Amino acid sequence: xxxxxxxxxxxxTIVFLFYWLxxxxxKAQNFFVLLxxxxxxxxxxxxxxxxxxxxxxxxxxxxxxxxxxxxxxxRKILLATSVFVNIGILGFFxxxxxxxxxxxILLQQFGMNPNISTLQIILPVGISxxxxxxxxxxxxxxxxxxxxxxxxxxxxxxxxxFPQLVAGPIERARSLVPQFLKKRNFDVKSxxxxxxxxxxxxxxxxxxxxxxSIYVNxxxxxxxxxxxxxxxxxxxLFGFQxxxxxxxxxDIAIGTGRLFGFNLMQNFAFPYFxxxxxxxxxxxHISLSTWFRxxxxxxLGGSKGxxxxxxxxxxxIFLVSGFWHGANFTFVVWGAIHAILFIPxxxxxxxxxxxxxxxxxxxxxxxxxxxKIIGTFLLVNIxxxxxxxxxxxxxFKYLKIIFTKLTNTPVKNFEIYSKPVFFGIIIMIIxxxxxxSKKHGLQFDNWPMFIRWLVYLFIAYAIFLYGNFSQxxxxxxxx
Amino acid sequence: xxxxxIKICFFLVLFVSIVVAVTYYFSYRIVxxxxxxxxxxxxxxxxxxxxxxxxxxxxxxxxARNFTRYGNHDRVEEILNVKMLNLGKGGGKGxxxxxxxxxxYFLCEGNSVxxxxxxxxxxxxxxxxxDSKSSEMALEAFSLKYFLISLFGPGINKExxxxxxxxxxxxxxxxxxxxxxxxxxxxxxxKIDSLVIQKGLDAAxxxxxxxxxxxxxxxxxxxxxxxxxxxxxxxxxxxxxxLFGEWPGHEDVMAFMKEIKEEYNVNTYNFCxxxxxxxxxxxxxxxxxxxxxxxxxKEYLSPLVDSLKQLNPRKDLN
Numbered sequence: 113x114x115x116x117x118x119x120x121x122x123x124x125t126i127v128f129l130f131y132w133l134x135x136x137x138x139k140a141q142n143f144f145v146l147l148x149x150x151x152x153x154x155x156x157x158x159x160x161x162x163x164x165x166x167x168x169x170x171x172x173x174x175x176x177x178x179x180x181x182x183x184x185x186x187r188k189i190l191l192a193t194s195v196f197v198n199i200g201i202l203g204f205f206x207x208x209x210x211x212x213x214x215x216x217i218l219l220q221q222f223g224m225n226p227n228i229s230t231l232q233i234i235l236p237v238g239i240s241x242x243x244x245x246x247x248x249x250x251x252x253x254x255x256x257x258x259x260x261x262x263x264x265x266x267x268x269x270x271x272x273x274f275p276q277l278v279a280g281p282i283e284r285a286r287s288l289v290p291q292f293l294k295k296r297n298f299d300v301k302s303x304x305x306x307x308x309x310x311x312x313x314x315x316x317x318x319x320x321x322x323x324x325s326i327y328v329n330x331x332x333x334x335x336x337x338x339x340x341x342x343x344x345x346x347x348x349l350f351g352f353q354x355x356x357x358x359x360x361x362x363d364i365a366i367g368t369g370r371l372f373g374f375n376l377m378q379n380f381a382f383p384y385f386x387x388x389x390x391x392x393x394x395x396x397h398i399s400l401s402t403w404f405r406x407x408x409x410x411x412l413g414g415s416k417g418x419x420x421x422x423x424x425x426x427x428x429i430f431l432v433s434g435f436w437h438g439a440n441f442t443f444v445v446w447g448a449i450h451a452i453l454f455i456p457x458x459x460x461x462x463x464x465x466x467x468x469x470x471x472x473x474x475x476x477x478x479x480x481x482x483x484k485i486i487g488t489f490l491l492v493n494i495x496x497x498x499x500x501x502x503x504x505x506x507x508f509k510y511l512k513i514i515f516t517k518l519t520n521t522p523v524k525n526f527e528i529y530s531k532p533v534f535f536g537i538i539i540m541i542i543x544x545x546x547x548x549s550k551k552h553g554l555q556f557d558n559w560p561m562f563i564r565w566l567v568y569l570f571i572a573y574a575i576f577l578y579g580n581f582s583q584x585x586x587x588x589x590x591x
Numbered sequence: 592x593x594x595x596x597i598k599i600c601f602f603l604v605l606f607v608s609i610v611v612a613v614t615y616y617f618s619y620r621i622v623x624x625x626x627x628x629x630x631x632x633x634x635x636x637x638x639x640x641x642x643x644x645x646x647x648x649x650x651x652x653x654x655a656r657n658f659t660r661y662g663n664h665d666r667v668e669e670i671l672n673v674k675m676l677n678l679g680k681g682g683g684k685g686x687x688x689x690x691x692x693x694x695x696y697f698l699c700e701g702n703s704v705x706x707x708x709x710x711x712x713x714x715x716x717x718x719x720x721x722d723s724k725s726s727e728m729a730l731e732a733f734s735l736k737y738f739l740i741s742l743f744g745p746g747i748n749k750e751x752x753x754x755x756x757x758x759x760x761x762x763x764x765x766x767x768x769x770x771x772x773x774x775x776x777x778x779x780x781x782k783i784d785s786l787v788i789q790k791g792l793d794a795a796x797x798x799x800x801x802x803x804x805x806x807x808x809x810x811x812x813x814x815x816x817x818x819x820x821x822x823x824x825x826x827x828x829x830x831x832x833x834l835f836g837e838w839p840g841h842e843d844v845m846a847f848m849k850e851i852k853e854e855y856n857v858n859t860y861n862f863c864x865x866x867x868x869x870x871x872x873x874x875x876x877x878x879x880x881x882x883x884x885x886x887x888x889k890e891y892l893s894p895l896v897d898s899l900k901q902l903n904p905r906k907d908l909n
Contacts, residue, residue, distance in 0.1 A: 581751060
């Protein structure tokens with residue numbers, strides 16, 4: 113069930129009404145959320161519900177045992193079991209064929225001709241998200257940062273909570289589990305803002321991302337016949353597509369969570385207004401980057417130790433992050449490019465230079481800030497070429513054409529159908545710039561009601577008029 | 592909570608009202624600028640008349656529409672000596688579900704017809720893709736009646752189709768469409784090319800023979816037959832000629848049509864192999880050109896229509 117489908121809105125309406133009918137019965141409410149979440153996930157393929165169940169079951173009981181024992185070796189075994197199960201599920205479904213194929217290619221390099229066949233494995237939707245979420249739970253208990261959950265329904269509901277089950281934000285148990293354990297009251301202000309955030313997410317997904325995808329697919333699939341300028345346009349449009357797609361999903365997820373009285377973490381903080389790559393990574397897919405920071409980077413030593421150690425840690429974190437996105441070397445190269453852009457900032461201790469939002473005064477005083485933003489955006493887009501291309505060779509060829517071939521070969525029907533894309537992007541930039549210190553692009557509590565409603569109607573009407581309603585799947589479902 | 596729900600409902604009502612109002616405004620602008628007869632344009636669209644009687648109604652995809660395209664409408668009417676209307680829709684957009692809805696809408700608008708000639712093309716049965724979207728009557732003003740018929744009628748991907756229908760009223764393309772049509776189309780296919788045939792079949796059956804689509808479309812067709820018979824209209828199915836003979840999936844559909852004959856006494860006439868080598872009648876491997884339409888109408892449709900007159904003597908087709 114896609115967030116941008118009619119069936120989701122029917123589902124959401126029914127679940128919302130029943131959920132609040134049970135408002136004084138916390139356990140019943142949690143059980144209902146669990147049922148609704150399993151229904152939501154089963155809508156794709158009910159067989160994969162078993163994976164969500166196994167992941168929840170294993171971590172719930174491992175958590176209980178971890179909470180009961182102080183024996184170091186036993187605790188390590190329990191943690192290792194959790195890592196083994198979750199990474200095992202993820203590894204099998206997502207990376208098995210990749211490793212087999214890579215191993216086969218490696219053997220061929222040594223003159224061997226192995227006859228290794230791969231398996232036909234379907235990638236379960238959102239597997240990278242919920243396995244990471246449950247994994248963080250057992251690690252936190254192991255570190256004695258949280259107590260194990262005792263309410264099995266609440267824990268299972270935490271793992272499978274439908275707004276963020278398939279594409280995040282990857283919530284931490286310390287933040288979300290307590291919300292399942294305390295009584296939730298309906299807050300009109302929060303729910304209203306949740307609706308605004310959903311509307312904004314739909315705008316970014318249906319109008320921007322899905323319209324961009326038409327051109328992006330055309331340009332990337334036939335990059336050999338296009339000019340350098342067209343390919344640059346394709347890369348920039350992909351930058352907006354992936355942002356609209358993923359941040360749009362996060363907005364809908366967070367907004368939906370708020371309708372049910374939950375506060376999910378902010379996943380995007382207007383990353384394309386970043387002034388350098390370090391700032392970009394504090395603003396892009398925050399729940400994943402902080403996950404890697406807390407559970408990989410810091411245990412490796414973080415930014416402590418020698419420069420070489422710091423270099424190694426940053427490289428590892430970006431490569432792993434790239435690999436998390438998909439079983440393809442293109443993602444690893446994408447991660448490596450970001451590492452290369454990030455490391456100089458870290459080594460010169462400028463990686464935390466921009467930790468606050470850009471103020472209007474900054475812009476007036478230092479017009480170079482605009483150049484920094486544009487420069488960072490272009491660098492990010494160059495890296496996106498690797499993310500989007502099917503192979504590394506294709507990505508290099510794509511970039512080569514951008515820098516060498518400037519003949520004019522326009523995209524098919526671009527003049528006719530590109531208006532909605534540019535209209536949407538400009539509207540998005542304006543709204544997000546205005547609200548860059550807020551949680552989302554439509555968070556205008558203080559505007560007069562008449563203006564607010566006019567804006568809602570304008571956004572809704574723009575979606576209706578220019579949106580691409582062919583229900584394109586969210587890109588991050590594949591990760 | 593109640594306040595919140597009221598607010599959301601109010602917003603939705605306000606939004607829908609604005610959409611409907613603007614849609615009406617735009618679509619009536621279209622109607623005021625141009626009025627097309629159903630046969631005045633080469634577009635893959637249909638315009639439903641009001642309160643009119645027709646002797647023959649064609650349904651189907653492009654193979655049905657072909658009896659109207661390229662000025663063929665007048666020729667076929669003249670040869671058959673009937674007044675006819677064509678709701679066939681090219682580009683594979685006819686689909687069995689859509690045709691059912693058009694027919695309902697046609698009757699709802701106060702029209703009547705004696706005989707339906709339903710041109711069957713096998714991909715109509717087997718393709719889910721074909722039913723995925725449709726540009727519906729883009730040159731007609733917004734009709735709530737049609738919207739509701741489609742909403743509650745048969746078909747898959749209704750959301751997408753209805754959305755396209757609504758949004759179609761905002762398009763500017765109508766400015767470019769003039770009420771004129773090509774007077775004839777005499778292009779002749781040079782040779783039978785098996786590679787081109789295969790390419791065409793691959794495009795028509797994107798995912799092969801989709802059996803779920805077949806089962807669903809069989810039900811839709813039975814519904815159409817029941818609906819037609821309830822309205823005292825005769826219906827006859829025909830399969831138009833091709834240069835490659837039978838379409839993939841032909842046998843199963845014909846077996847089904849045999850069941851239809853037994854249960855509903857409805858005939859199917861298979862003309863797919865009547866012109867196996869007559870390239871002069873085709874502009875591609877399965878579409879008749881103008882001479883082909885004339886020849887086919889004289890040779891096969893005319894006797895068929897005569898037999899329909901015999902079948903239903905209470906109505907004079909003239």
